[in-house]
Amino acid sequence: MGTVSFKNIHVRIESCISWLEWSLLALALLLYVYFIAMTVIQVVLRQELLVSVQEAETRVSNLEASYIEGSSVLSQDTAASLGLVEVPTASYVTVAREGHDRLTRNQ
Amino acid sequence: MRTQLLIRIRILVVGIVIFACIIIVRLYILQVAHGQSYRAEANNQYVRSSRDIFDRGSIFFTLRNGERIAAASLKSGYMLALNPNQIEDAQHVYDTLRKHMDIDKELFFARAGKTEDPYEEMARHVTPEAAELIEKEDLKGVQLFREQWRYYPGGSMASLVLGFVGFGEDGITQKGQYGLERYWESVLERQTDRLYVNFFAEIFTNAREAFSSEETPRVGSVVTSIEPAVQQALDRVLLKTQDEWGAKQLAGIIMDPKTGAIYAMSALPSFDSNLYSEEKDARVFRNPFVEDVYEMGSIIKPIAMAIGLDEGAVTQDTTYNDTGNITVDGYKISNYDGGARGVVPMQEVLNQSLNLGMSFVADKVGGKVLGERMKAFGFGEETGIDIPFEARGLINNLDSPRRVEYATAAFGQGIALTPIATVRALAALGNGGYLVTPHFVTHIQYENGAEASVAPDDHVQVISEDTSREITQMLVNVVDDALRGGTVAKEHYAIAAKTGTAQMAHDGERGYYDDRYLHSFFGYFPAYEPRFIIFLYHLEPQGARYASETLTAPFMELVDFLINYYDIPPDR
Known part of the structure; x- marks a missing residue:
C-alpha cells in the first residue's frame, strides 16, 4: 500500500513537472515571437516618426524664414505709413525704493 | 517507459533552450560586437548613399x-x-x-x-x-x-x-x-x-x-548671442553706408563689453548661406573681422592713453608743447594736418586726435613698457573667438629697439591688428579694465535634452578700474565737445567714442598711400555702465577723408536703435 502511494505521488510530481516545462517552453516561444514583432513595429514606427519630425522641422523652418523676413520690413517708414508717431521725448520717472532710487522708463 | 519518455522530453527541452541561447549569443556577436565591420561590408547592399x-x-x-x-x-x-x-x-x-x-x-x-x-x-x-x-x-x-x-x-x-x-x-x-x-x-x-x-x-x-x-x-x-533684430539693424546701416561712401569693404560689430557676447557682426560684401554655391569668388566667405589685419590708426590712441594714465606717466591735465611735427630716429612724425597746437592737455590729444600728443605719451611711458602693456591688451594674440581661421596681429615693432616704433604704435601705425582683437582691447577701456573673450555661442543643447553653458568666463585685468573710469570720461568728453563739434552728443546718454583715420599701407612695399584710408569708429554706452560696444570700419571710402564724416551718422543710428530696442534709461 505504502509503495503504491509513493509511486502515485511520484507520477503526479513527474506530470506536474512536465506540464511546467511545456508551459515554460510555450511561454518562451510566445514571448520570443511577441518581442520580435514589437521590435519590428517599433522600428517601423520610429522611421515614420522621424519622417514626421522632418516634415515638422520643415514647416518650422518656413515659419522662421517668414518671421525674419517680416521683421526686416519693419522700419520707421513703415511705422509712419501706419500712422504711428515717434514720441519726441520719452518721460522717465524715478522710483524710490528703500533708500535708493531707480530710474525707469515711463510705460 | 513513461519515465524514459519524460527524460527524452526534458532532454529535448533543454536542447531547445540551449540552442536558443546559442542563437541569441550569436546574434549579439554578429550585430553588436562585430556589427560595425559587417555593416561596412554590407553598405552597398543595405544602406543608401x-x-x-x-x-x-x-x-x-x-x-x-x-x-x-x-x-x-x-x-x-x-x-x-x-x-x-x-x-x-x-x-x-x-x-x-x-x-x-x-x-x-x-x-x-x-x-x-x-x-x-x-x-x-x-x-x-x-x-x-x-x-x-x-x-x-x-x-x-x-x-x-x-x-x-x-x-x-x-x-x-x-x-x-x-x-x-x-x-x-x-x-x-x-x-x-x-x-x-x-x-x-x-x-x-x-x-x-x-x-x-x-x-x-x-x-x-x-x-x-x-x-x-x-x-x-x-x-x-x-x-x-546674436540678436536678429540687432543683426538686421547693423546690416541695414552698413548697406546704407556702403551706398553713400562706396567703400571697398565695410564691417561692423555690436558686442557686450562686459561679457564678450556678440549681438551682431556683419561685413560687406556678403553672401547668402543658402546660395553659397552660386558665389564666384571664394574670398567673400572670409570673415575680415578675424582673418584680416590692418594698421588701425587713431582708434588705438585711447588704449595708449589708458596705458599712460595707468602707468601714472600722464594725467588728464598733463600738457605738452605741440609743434606740429617732430623727428624721431630720423623719421618725421606730424599731426594729421601738420599744424602746431601749442601747449595742449591730454584731453585735447584725444579731442583733436593729435599724433604728436600720443608720441609724447609713448615717450613718457617708455618704449619697453608701452610694448609690454600693449601686448597685455592682447595685441598680437588670438582672441579665442569661436569661429575658425583667426589670425594674429603683426606687432614685431613692439620688440624693436627704436624709439620711433613706439612713437608711431601709440597712434596705431606700424602695428597691425585684426578688427576683433581691436574691439576686445577697446572693450577693456569701458568695462572696468578687463579683457574678455569675444564669442557667439553661449549654450549647447544636447540631444539628450541637457543644456550646458559654454560662454567663456575669463576676465584678465589690463588696466585698473580707476583708469577705466578716467579714460571713459575723456572719451565722453570727445563726444560731448569734439566729435562733429559736439553736435551729435546726447543730452541724457553718456557715450564714449573715438574715430580713427588710418593711411593704408602699400601692398608689398614700404610706405603708405596718400589717398587711401581705413576709417574706423568705436564707441560704448551707457559710458559708465556700458551694455554695448559698437565698432565700425570701412576700407577706401570715397569722397571723404576723415572717419568722423563717414561713420558718425551710422554709429549714432545704431545707438538710437539700441536705446529704443532695449529701452535703455538715460544715465545723466
Whole structure:
C-alpha cells in the first residue's frame, strides 16, 4: 500500500513537472515571437516618426524664414505709413525704493 | 517507459533552450560586437548613399526676451532621379514633370539619354507637394527619394558668422565649411546611416549602444548671442553706408563689453548661406573681422592713453608743447594736418586726435613698457573667438629697439591688428579694465535634452578700474565737445567714442598711400555702465577723408536703435 502511494505521488510530481516545462517552453516561444514583432513595429514606427519630425522641422523652418523676413520690413517708414508717431521725448520717472532710487522708463 | 519518455522530453527541452541561447549569443556577436565591420561590408547592399541622408544640429539666435529662433535648421523634401533604361518616352516624361516643377530641358534629355545608366540624379530639394503630384503621375523611370538639407531661414543674415555646410574633400560627406558651422562641427554633425539600415540589423543597432562601453559623442545644437533684430539693424546701416561712401569693404560689430557676447557682426560684401554655391569668388566667405589685419590708426590712441594714465606717466591735465611735427630716429612724425597746437592737455590729444600728443605719451611711458602693456591688451594674440581661421596681429615693432616704433604704435601705425582683437582691447577701456573673450555661442543643447553653458568666463585685468573710469570720461568728453563739434552728443546718454583715420599701407612695399584710408569708429554706452560696444570700419571710402564724416551718422543710428530696442534709461 505504502509503495503504491509513493509511486502515485511520484507520477503526479513527474506530470506536474512536465506540464511546467511545456508551459515554460510555450511561454518562451510566445514571448520570443511577441518581442520580435514589437521590435519590428517599433522600428517601423520610429522611421515614420522621424519622417514626421522632418516634415515638422520643415514647416518650422518656413515659419522662421517668414518671421525674419517680416521683421526686416519693419522700419520707421513703415511705422509712419501706419500712422504711428515717434514720441519726441520719452518721460522717465524715478522710483524710490528703500533708500535708493531707480530710474525707469515711463510705460 | 513513461519515465524514459519524460527524460527524452526534458532532454529535448533543454536542447531547445540551449540552442536558443546559442542563437541569441550569436546574434549579439554578429550585430553588436562585430556589427560595425559587417555593416561596412554590407553598405552597398543595405544602406543608401550617405549623400542623400543628412542630419545636423541647429544653430539658434537669441531674441532680446531670451527666446530662441533658428539661424540654421533643416528642411526636408525629395530628390528626383531618373532610371534612363526604363524611360520609354522621354518627351512625355519631361512634359509631365514640367507641369509640377522647374526642370532644365537640355539637362533632362542629356541625362535621360544615358540608357545604360540605371541612375541619374535630376533635381534636388523638390517640395513634398510637388513630389506627391509627381508620384501620382506614376511615371516609369522616375524615382523620388527623401532627402534633408541645411537651411538658413535668415538667408544672408549673419552669413559670415554662420558659414555654411558643403561637401568635404571626399565629395560625399557634408561638413561645416566656415564660421560656426565649421568651428562647432563636432557638436553639430550627426551619424545618420542607421535610418536606412536593413531593418533586421536595425533591431540590434540600439542594443549595441546599450552594451557598448564606448563613450557616445555629445552632439546637439548651439545657441548664439546674436540678436536678429540687432543683426538686421547693423546690416541695414552698413548697406546704407556702403551706398553713400562706396567703400571697398565695410564691417561692423555690436558686442557686450562686459561679457564678450556678440549681438551682431556683419561685413560687406556678403553672401547668402543658402546660395553659397552660386558665389564666384571664394574670398567673400572670409570673415575680415578675424582673418584680416590692418594698421588701425587713431582708434588705438585711447588704449595708449589708458596705458599712460595707468602707468601714472600722464594725467588728464598733463600738457605738452605741440609743434606740429617732430623727428624721431630720423623719421618725421606730424599731426594729421601738420599744424602746431601749442601747449595742449591730454584731453585735447584725444579731442583733436593729435599724433604728436600720443608720441609724447609713448615717450613718457617708455618704449619697453608701452610694448609690454600693449601686448597685455592682447595685441598680437588670438582672441579665442569661436569661429575658425583667426589670425594674429603683426606687432614685431613692439620688440624693436627704436624709439620711433613706439612713437608711431601709440597712434596705431606700424602695428597691425585684426578688427576683433581691436574691439576686445577697446572693450577693456569701458568695462572696468578687463579683457574678455569675444564669442557667439553661449549654450549647447544636447540631444539628450541637457543644456550646458559654454560662454567663456575669463576676465584678465589690463588696466585698473580707476583708469577705466578716467579714460571713459575723456572719451565722453570727445563726444560731448569734439566729435562733429559736439553736435551729435546726447543730452541724457553718456557715450564714449573715438574715430580713427588710418593711411593704408602699400601692398608689398614700404610706405603708405596718400589717398587711401581705413576709417574706423568705436564707441560704448551707457559710458559708465556700458551694455554695448559698437565698432565700425570701412576700407577706401570715397569722397571723404576723415572717419568722423563717414561713420558718425551710422554709429549714432545704431545707438538710437539700441536705446529704443532695449529701452535703455538715460544715465545723466
